[in-house]
Amino acid sequence: MNNLKLLFIPVLLMLYGCKDEKSVDYSVLHTGALINLMSGNLEATASLDSIQDLPYLYALGALENLKGEIQIFNGKSYVSKAFDKDSVLLERDFNHKAALLVYAQVEEWTNSIMLEQFSDLKSIEQQIEKQASLHGIDTNQPFPFLIRGEVDQVNWHVINWKDGDKEHNHKKHQESGAYGIIENQEIEIIGFYSTKHKAVFTHHTTFLHMHFKEVNDHMIAGHVDDLKASKATLYIPKIR
Structure with missing residues (x-):
């Protein structure tokens, strides 16, 4: 009987520990697909208010x-929204419908991770994958990230497709609406990394899809086409 009691104690401790451990869910969800947009299907797949x-x-x-x-x-x-090549209007509400939408819920991000200087998307893609692996992220599954600095x-654009x-x-x-180059400005980027969603929510040449907003005046926000930085910091979902 004493031996049985000794066996039960570790099992109970393990169950108690599992009960207290918090799970982290940063699952990436999406509606629509880039391949559908390229095929001319531009219909709404989701309402932002949902x-x-x-x-x-x-x-x-x-x-x-x-x-x-x-x-x-x-x-x-x-x-x-773009009204000409140089004019962008920002709307701060959710009364819009999306042809493509990629989203996740992240309660807690890691502390800032200093990125090495990069001059193209391939370089930053490699750094994101490396840092995610080091911080416990399963890089075989899609995950969100932030870049600040x-x-x-x-290089950016805001699409305004001709009916x-x-x-x-x-x-x-890239050239249907507003587009341009911003230099030496502080921005914040929301991005998604995935090795399994090319032509779905990442483009066929990259594992990344990134959008940005300016930090100081919020005058421009849009799609990131290319990026160069020497002082940027990365944030990925924190694994407890």
Whole structure:
């Protein structure tokens, strides 16, 4: 009987420990797909107000009919629309529909991780994968990340697709609305990494999809086409 009691004690301790351990869920969800947009299907797949009340919400995407870009940082909406090559309007509400939407809920991020200087998307992709692995993230599954800091250069666009245009390609998407280059400005980026979602929510040449907003004046937010920085910091979901 004494031996049985001794066996029960470790089992009870293990069960108690499992009960107190908090699970971390940063699951990446999406509606729509880039391949559908490229095929001309620009219809809405989700309403932003359907996710408005989710806590710790981070998201990016494209509006229905490709009439703008979606950025959500910790539950705050920054929807950008282009009216010409140089004019961007930010709308701060959730009264919009998305043709593509990628989102996750992240209650807690890691402390800042200083990134090495990078001059292209491939370099930053490699650093994100490395740091995620070091911090316990399963890089075989999609995950969100943030980048903050003063960047040397960000190439950006806000799509404004011409009604009735059936010929889709990446260059036309970049140049259909407002686009440009921002230099030496502090920005915040919401991004998603995945090795399994090319042409779904990452482009065919990269495992990343990133959108940004300016930090100081919030005048511009949109899609990141290219990025160079020497002082940027990375944040990934914290694994407890």
